[in-house]
Amino acid sequence: MVATLVGLVPIGRRALAGAVSGTPFSIEMLMSIAAIGAVAIGAAEEAAVVVFLFAVGELLEGIAAGRARAGIKALIDIIPRTALLQSGLSVETVPVEALAIGDTVIVRPGDRIPSDGIVIEGMSEVNEAPVTGESVPVGKEPGSIIYAGSINANGELRVEITRTAADNTIARIIHMVEEAQGSKAPTARFIDRFSRWYTPMAMVMSALVVLVPPLMLGADWFTWIYRGLAVLLIACPCALVISTPAAIASGLASGARRGLLVKGGAALETLGKVKTVAFDKTGTLTNGHPQVTDIVVIEGIEAEMLAKAAAVERGSSHPLGVAIVAEAERRGLGIPQAFGGGIATPGKAVTARLKSGFVSVGSPRHAAEQGDMSDEIKKRVEGLESQGKTVVVVSKGKHLLGLIALRDEPRSDAAGGLAKLRALGVRPIMLTGDNARTAAAIGGALGLDVRAELLPHAKLVAIADYKSEGPIAMVGDGINDAPALAASSVGIAMGGGTDVALETADAALLKNRVTGVAELIALSRATLSNIWQNIALALGLKSVFLVTTLVGATPLWMAILADTGATVLVTANALRLLRLEVKT
Ligand SMILES: Nc1ncnc2c1ncn2[C@@H]1O[C@H](COP(=O)(O)OP(=O)(O)OP(=O)(O)O)[C@@H](O)[C@H]1O
Numbered sequence: 373m374v375a376t377l378v379g380l381v382p383i384g385r386r387a388l389a390g391a392v393s394g395t396p397f398s399i400e401m402l403m404s405i406a407a408i409g410a411v412a413i414g415a416a417e418e419a420a421v422v423v424f425l426f427a428v429g430e431l432l433e434g435i436a437a438g439r440a441r442a443g444i445k446a447l448i449d450i451i452p453r454t455a456l457l458q459s460g461l462s463v464e465t466v467p468v469e470a471l472a473i474g475d476t477v478i479v480r481p482g483d484r485i486p487s488d489g490i491v492i493e494g495m496s497e498v499n500e501a502p503v504t505g506e507s508v509p510v511g512k513e514p515g516s517i518i519y520a521g522s523i524n525a526n527g528e529l530r531v532e533i534t535r536t537a538a539d540n541t542i543a544r545i546i547h548m549v550e551e552a553q554g555s556k557a558p559t560a561r562f563i564d565r566f567s568r569w570y571t572p573m574a575m576v577m578s579a580l581v582v583l584v585p586p587l588m589l590g591a592d593w594f595t596w597i598y599r600g601l602a603v604l605l606i607a608c609p610c611a612l613v614i615s616t617p618a619a620i621a622s623g624l625a626s627g628a629r630r631g632l633l634v635k636g637g638a639a640l641e642t643l644g645k646v647k648t649v650a651f652d653k654t655g656t657l658t659n660g661h662p663q664v665t666d667i668v669v670i671e672g673i674e675a676e677m678l679a680k681a682a683a684v685e686r687g688s689s690h691p692l693g694v695a696i697v698a699e700a701e702r703r704g705l706g707i708p709q710a711f712g713g714g715i716a717t718p719g720k721a722v723t724a725r726l727k728s729g730f731v732s733v734g735s736p737r738h739a740a741e742q743g744d745m746s747d748e749i750k751k752r753v754e755g756l757e758s759q760g761k762t763v764v765v766v767s768k769g770k771h772l773l774g775l776i777a778l779r780d781e782p783r784s785d786a787a788g789g790l791a792k793l794r795a796l797g798v799r800p801i802m803l804t805g806d807n808a809r810t811a812a813a814i815g816g817a818l819g820l821d822v823r824a825e826l827l828p829h830a831k832l833v834a835i836a837d838y839k840s841e842g843p844i845a846m847v848g849d850g851i852n853d854a855p856a857l858a859a860s861s862v863g864i865a866m867g868g869g870t871d872v873a874l875e876t877a878d879a880a881l882l883k884n885r886v887t888g889v890a891e892l893i894a895l896s897r898a899t900l901s902n903i904w905q906n907i908a909l910a911l912g913l914k915s916v917f918l919v920t921t922l923v924g925a926t927p928l929w930m931a932i933l934a935d936t937g938a939t940v941l942v943t944a945n946a947l948r949l950l951r952l953e954v955k956t
Pocket residue numbers: 652653654655685688690692693716717718719720721722733734735736762763764803804805806807826827828852
């Protein structure tokens with residue numbers, strides 16, 4: 373009796389607090405009514421057992437939930453606590469929190485990188501598996517970016533810190549996953565709404581169990597009050613309430629361990645239902661580093677034409693522009709100065725004023741619109757494009773100066789990654805601003821459908837088209853495809869942990885692998901089916917015990933044990949996602 377009352381105090385207090393704040397039908401309320409009722413009909417020992425088991429159940433749930441969070445703690449643990457800070461000629465050990473942007477640290481072989489930075493001296497291989505899940509060590513040299521938590525394998529590195537401990541990539545990932553675990557998926561919201569009428573319904577049902585048999589059939593009051601109280605315990609929705617969040621928390625943590633980041637349950641659910649995956653071409657299906665392969669001079673001298681093109685492209689961040697400037701530099705050409713920098717027409721061309729006049733570098737289509745293009749030149753362009761090369765035209769006013777062909781190789785894992793998507797029943801397509809022949813050559817090599825010559829806004833229209841057939845994911849590098857990522861049902865950024873990647877998209881792949889998209893979808897599907905398993909498990913167990921209670925085969929202690937047992941089973945099932953082998 374005393375034990376019951378002592379145990380009941382905190383539960384009752386929470387029940388009352390819930391009632392006051394507008395949620396009278398809480399789990400604690402069910403528990404309190406059941407315990408008080410049991411005491412009232414003289415079953416005090418049983419009431420004590422109920423309260424005790426409820427407390428044990430909560431403890432077990434707490435432990436299980438802690439296991440899901442351990443997935444994230446593992447991430448926190450990969451950051452070293454100290455760093456070797458170089459100041460002048462001396463080197464001292466300082467806590468990582470003390471590192472400031474611009475500090476220089478020494479990273480010895482075998483050490484973990486203390487914070488994000490840029491290598492300023494030394495060569496080494498770095499294992500980034502803890503951060504990105506990428507198991508092949510990555511070569512680093514002066515200028516390379518390295519991430520906190522990755523492991524320096526064989527050479528000593530001097531690193532300039534570019535982000536503080538609170539702000540580095542791994543800290544952002546941890547923060548993002550924690551935030552995501554707090555956000556609710558549509559299924560979770562549905563369960564919330566469901567419990568809101570489910571709990572009062574359970575109370576009504578229990579009242580009916582208590583009242584109907586004695587009043588209508590003249591049955592024994594004690595027996596039916598007892599059974600009504602058991603029904604109340606059985607009906608406790610806690611296993612149901614935890615079914616979705618537990619699966620989602622595990623699914624998100626499981627993804628984070630493999631470098632697959634998803635920003636919340638809603639994105640995870642959408643990913644599991646995706647029918648089509650649209651890929652941007654450059655930097656996503658290809659390496660994103662085109663090389664100049666052919667130069668065709670139409671007017672003037674080759675070196676001069678290339679130098680002019682480079683002058684126009686100098687300020688450009690477009691991969692084609694970067695490649696043209698790099699080629700001019702490689703050949704040691706003097707690149708003239710442009711007046712006032714280049715003016716870009718996205719998806720078409722870039723123009724700048726040089727000493728000799730306005731020079732443009734842009735797509736053949738754009739050039740043909742601006743001036744005349746002879747059939748012979750058109751043939752040359754088409755020939756190069758059919759080989760999968762992108763051709764840009766260098767022109768001065770209406771005069772064509774020449775053609776520059778560039779080739780961007782498909783990523784080595786692109787074909788394999790697309791095959792895995794198809795095996796999952798997902799249709800991959802490619803959306804590109806590049807011309808149709810080049811796109812078809814690359815699409816043909818990878819075996820996927822292509823929509824080419826899309827100006828930036830046309831990509832959005834294409835995505836909206838597919839969206840009407842079902843959820844579509846868009847994969848891009850997050851650099852100039854942010855609007856397309858936002859327009860899709862779920863945007864996936866592929867970008868090795870860049871800021872843009874982590875911020876613009878709903879999901880991000882830390883390793884630059886096309887296969888990651890299939891893994892992400894497989895994991896999301898596994899999480900969705902885990903949710904349904906949990907719901908079935910919770911409702912199934914409850915139904916069985918409801919029947920045994922009504923026929924009088926379930927004492928109160930067994931009723932609460934069944935409830936706690938269901939919760940623990942559901943949580944254990946959700947935790948399986950952490951160890952899941954993602955089969956793709
Ligand atoms: N800075 C530039 N220099 C040269 N050509 C350009 C430039 N910007 C755009 N173009 C021309 O416009 C075309 C489309 O460019 P856009 O940037 O839209 O391609 P994209 O959609 O980013 O390509 P992808 O789908 O391969 O990423 C290019 O193939 C090129 O012919």
